[in-house]
Amino acid sequence: MPNEMRLQRQLEHNKRLREQYELERIPVSQASTLLIKYCMSNRDVFVTQVWGEMDKSEDPFMAQPKGCCTLM
């Protein structure tokens, strides 16, 4: 490979490294807090321990479907 190309490649690589360096990052503790907060603030019917059991009337799979045959 001609040297001009080698240099060009290296300079482009360095440009990306500089962008990586300048990327704003938050500490792991802060990111963790935010993730935990999100999980605890959004109701989730699968997590009955935190949000309680679903009311039978809310359950779309309990309602008697109209139509001939269904697999329950």
Added chain:
Amino acid sequence: MSYDMSERIAIARKEAEYLKDKIREKKSALNDSSLKSMSQELEPLTRIGMRIRRVLKGHLAKIYALHWATDKRHLVSASQDGKLIVWDAYTTNKVYAIPLRSSWVMACAYAPTGNFVACGGLDNMCSIYNLRTREGSVKVARELSAHSGYLSCCRFLNDRQILTSSGDMTCMLWDLDAGVKLMEFNDHTGDVMSLSISPDQRLFVSGACDATSKVWDIRTAKCVQTFTGHESDINAVQFFPSGDAFATGSDDASCRLFDLRADREMNIYTHDNILCGITSVAFSISGRLLFSGYDDFNCNVWDTLRGERVGVLMGHDNRVSCLGVSSDGMAMCTGSWDTTLKVWS
């Protein structure tokens, strides 16, 4: 060989090493804790009580992909029996059974409006089907051809644009009105296996056989972040519901959580007795649970925050190839090589 040129190359190489050290330093200073340790104060989740509520039977061969509609009750599945089936998950009725021109299908998607479905596979194309034609029958609307490798995944942004990922190592954004490629996302060095669009639709994440996952800016086609850590092919990626993180599933038998703001791996979901690859991942609506489908026929349920396995869903007689959670978080569906789909809740 110019002395000046070789000196400039040497200087640039030195600068690269310097930058790499600075990046390492910066990242290390931010590594002040772990998600696992910070989640210890949360109550551990006791066994998750999910059971099979519906079985969707009808495909005659292995199911490779499924995708829920935004209306929470319909979903589309793709099988190598050469059919796309649109199901009503509440009644188990088949709403549409669409015969495909190529039976080697690997991916399918439901448009957010419900007007279209898409699929593709070894034909290297993404075919778009209009479900709501004036005549009433399902028709091929577009055949998107430009990838030089198999179509591994596709996801609609809206009725006019779709993103695809391919074995040709690229992702593409298409205009459906014109039927042409708008942008190409080029940076992976291995087959791209999966993609997931962020909730605000500004970004998408891709996972590839080069063991990296990349976050892309849809508008500029630029790769804005790359995440390493996995030791083998990444088969599945899915955004965490807030859009600030995403999960991956890999042939290295682990799932991992990566955070965009921290720019790093936050958690790993694995067990000594799990030795097979993961085919698919999806979060429950709050993000607290991570569902993952495995080659060993099971689906494991993980506590995203504490990192513990909280359930094993054993319902299939062959590999779980795909899974997804409905948009209202009320149901999770698994699709398998055993030709069935099972809806859990």
